[in-house]
Amino acid sequence: MTNDPTRPFRTQLHRRFLGLVSTGLLVPVLLAGSACTSKVTVHGGAGGQGGAGEGGTGEGGYPVPPTTSTSVDPNPDPGLRKVCAKVPLATSVVDCPSIDDDQAVHDLIGDQLLGCGYDFNGKAEFDRDTSSCCYLIYEYGCTSGLTGRPYTVQGEAQRADAMERGSWTAGNVAEPMVDDLSPEARQALADAWTRDALMEHASVASFGRFALELMALGAPAELLAAAHAAAIDEVKHAAECFKLASAYAGHAIGPDRFDFEGQVSVEKDIAAIARATFEEGCINETWASVLAAEQLVLARDPAVKQVLATICEDEARHAELAWRSIRWMLEVGGTSVRGALEEAVADLERRLAEPGEAAPEEPAELRDTLLAHGRIGARVQEACYRDSMVEVVLPCVKALLLGDEAIRSPSPAVASV
Numbered sequence: 001m002t003n004d005p006t007r008p009f010r011t012q013l014h015r016r017f018l019g020l021v022s023t024g025l026l027v028p029v030l031l032a033g034s035a036c037t038s039k040v041t042v043h044g045g046a047g048g049q050g051g052a053g054e055g056g057t058g059e060g061g062y063p064v065p066p067t068t069s070t071s072v073d074p075n076p077d078p079g080l081r082k083v084c085a086k087v088p089l090a091t092s093v094v095d096c097p098s099i100d101d102d103q104a105v106h107d108l109i110g111d112q113l114l115g116c117g118y119d120f121n122g123k124a125e126f127d128r129d130t131s132s133c134c135y136l137i138y139e140y141g142c143t144s145g146l147t148g149r150p151y152t153v154q155g156e157a158q159r160a161d162a163m164e165r166g167s168w169t170a171g172n173v174a175e176p177m178v179d180d181l182s183p184e185a186r187q188a189l190a191d192a193w194t195r196d197a198l199m200e201h202a203s204v205a206s207f208g209r210f211a212l213e214l215m216a217l218g219a220p221a222e223l224l225a226a227a228h229a230a231a232i233d234e235v236k237h238a239a240e241c242f243k244l245a246s247a248y249a250g251h252a253i254g255p256d257r258f259d260f261e262g263q264v265s266v267e268k269d270i271a272a273i274a275r276a277t278f279e280e281g282c283i284n285e286t287w288a289s290v291l292a293a294e295q296l297v298l299a300r301d302p303a304v305k306q307v308l309a310t311i312c313e314d315e316a317r318h319a320e321l322a323w324r325s326i327r328w329m330l331e332v333g334g335t336s337v338r339g340a341l342e343e344a345v346a347d348l349e350r351r352l353a354e355p356g357e358a359a360p361e362e363p364a365e366l367r368d369t370l371l372a373h374g375r376i377g378a379r380v381q382e383a384c385y386r387d388s389m390v391e392v393v394l395p396c397v398k399a400l401l402l403g404d405e406a407i408r409s410p411s412p413a414v415a416s417v
Contacts, residue, residue, distance in 0.1 A: 162253055
């Protein structure tokens with residue numbers, strides 16, 4: 001990244017994590033809390049998490065009434081999504097309404113895209129196999145991946161829906177400055193912080209399940225205690241993000257019930273748990289902390305900076321928990337854990353080797369306002385991700401797997417830090 005103010009922060013994370021995974025290596029480990037304060041941002045310091053937000057829901061306007069069940073299928077082209085809204089199959093031909101002509105369609109798609117901006121990319125087509133009207137849209141202004149620890153069911157990230165609810169907006173966080181914001185900016189910021197809040201809320205469940213999995217493995221007490229402490233952190237993060245979202249929206253926002261689909265499965269295979277911990281903790285939470293650092297550097301609103309500074313350091317500690325956990329799993333699980341981690345590293349390197357496409361950006365008229373309130377564009381998010389992986393995650397996991405040999409011959413990116 002040009003004009004890269006958070007590189008010192010990434011260097012600090014690299015040294016912190018390296019000290020956790022390397023045996024007998026004299027690497028100074030920074031004290032928790034030293035990296036993500038406003039004071040450090042003067043030297044390139046810290047921040048909080050990013051994302052987009054929560055849209056509305058709607059009914060009516062279809063040739064036949066739609067259900068509220070929709071799906072979003074990934075499209076190989078960057079920024080493009082095929083969004084399908086399910087409708088009852090009542091006739092042999094269904095004339096799908098245009099997004100521009102039907103508010104209900106607009107609302108349904110906005111709900112599925114979690115508040116990301118989008119442009120309509122042509123007439124919808126009816127999919128008879130799924131009884132859906134499918135729209136190809138161009139998506140912009142949203143997080144390019146899942147930062148932090150998601151709660152997944154069969155590989156799909158789960159979250160609650162947002163609702164008007166005041167019990168999640170209490171706390172010591174100050175109110176952001178909203179008086180000079182346009183209605184469009186306030187809505188965009190409310191959407192963005194709602195999405196973050198819902199993801200933080202889902203992370204509470206994720207850490208709860210992780211604690212159960214650690215128990216199933218017979219993990220040390222300090223790992224179990226840290227997992228429960230991380231869940232409490234996520235409750236705080238969610239409440240702070242909901243408070244910001246509520247201030248921008250002008251009404252209280254909180255989470256609805258979380259659907260666990262009737263049961264919570266607990267993985268018992270140590271290799272599978274190690275790989276999931278690497279991907280959800282070492283990768284996602286490292287990225288979350290670095291992304292947070294970038295946001296805090298650019299944010300100007302004091303209330304937003306207060307929230308981001310807290311999230312930044314907490315996410316770094318959660319990543320540390322993941323690194324400590326996979327080191328312990330490697331020690332007790334041996335070959336199976338090593339193989340799972342090597343496969344995960346190979347997958348990560350393949351993703352990084354794929355040619356990058358130009359990521360879409362948010363509307364120019366909103367960009368400065370969003371930056372001031374802690375929201376950064378998709379291109380910067382992508383750059384944060386790649387920098388986090390190349391400069392922090394890959395060197396540390398290779399140090400864990402290869403030992404001192406990896407430290408004596410660091411990757412070029414790390415050697416240049």
